[in-house]
Structures are given as C-alpha cells and as structure tokens.
C-alpha cells in the first residue's frame with residue numbers, strides 16, 4: 668500500500684476545520700441545553716445537529732483517506748514512547764468523535780427529531796421511534 672510522505676494540504680485543512688468545529692460543537696452543546704426555550708435555542712440545536720452530522724461524514728472521509736494513503740510519522744527525531752503515543756492517540760481520537768456524533772444522532776433520530784441539514788435538506792428518520800433512549 669502506498670504511504671504518503673506527509674499530510675496533504677486537503678488533510679491539513681480537514682484536520683483544522685474539524686478541530687475548530689468540534690470545539691464549537693462542545694461550546695454550542697453546553698450553551699444550547701441551558702438556554703430557555705426560544706427560536707434561537709432551536710436554531711442553535713439545528714446548527715449543532717447539522718454541523719455534528721458533517722463531522723460524522725468527514726470522519727469517514729478521513730478514515731478512508733488513511734486506509735488508502737497512510738501518512739508516515741517522521742520517527743528520526745522522536746522517542747519510541749512519543750512514537751507509540753502518536754500511534755494510539757489517532758484511533759482513540761477517531762473513536763471519541765465517532766461516539767460523540769453517533770450518540771447525538773441516535774438520541775435525536777430515535778426521539779423522532781430528524782436533521783434538517785442547514786435548513787436546506789431534511790434527512791429522513793433512520794431509526795424507529797424509541798422513547799427509552801430519551802431517558
């Protein structure tokens with residue numbers, strides 16, 4: 668399998684875009700859940716869910732890209748421990764993002780609330796309505 672010498676500019680852009688978006692999602696998540704019911708609250712929920720869904724899609728894009736072109740870690744200047752930490756932190760981070768996005772998606776979808784992607788396209792509900800998940 669070919670292995671890339673370093674990260675491409677597209678992957679670098681994806682990395683920073685996702686990093687900033689995930690920090691924004693954390694902040695928006697905590698802010699929106701503590702807001703009083705209002706148009707702004709539901710609009711924030713809508714944006715949170717849309718952007719969160721985009722993160723889920725981009726996660727798969729990055730996984731696919733890693734499978735096709737695994738970036739090499741330049742190991743000559745770092746210790747074996749550092750190298751090992753880099754190696755395990757990537758799958759751990761991917762797993763955390765997968766859990767965050769999937770749990771949000773399942774909670775919303777199974778509760779009967781679909782995702783209206785940036786108010787442009789209503790995604791169909793994929794899961795059967797399940798009241799138990801709401802508790």
Ligand code: HEM
Nearest residue numbers: 689692693696697700716719720722764767768771772775
């Ligand atoms: C990396 C992506 C995501 C991050 C970091 C994130 C983060 C958060 C945080 C921090 C909260 C507040 C939790 C609380 O205080 O109870 C929250 C709430 C919520 N998130 Fe996300 N989220 C993500 C993706 C998603 C996705 C993909 C969806 C749905 C499609 C979603 C739907 C929700 C909903 C509906 C709530 C409100 C829960 C409630 O009202 O109790 N999230 N999210």
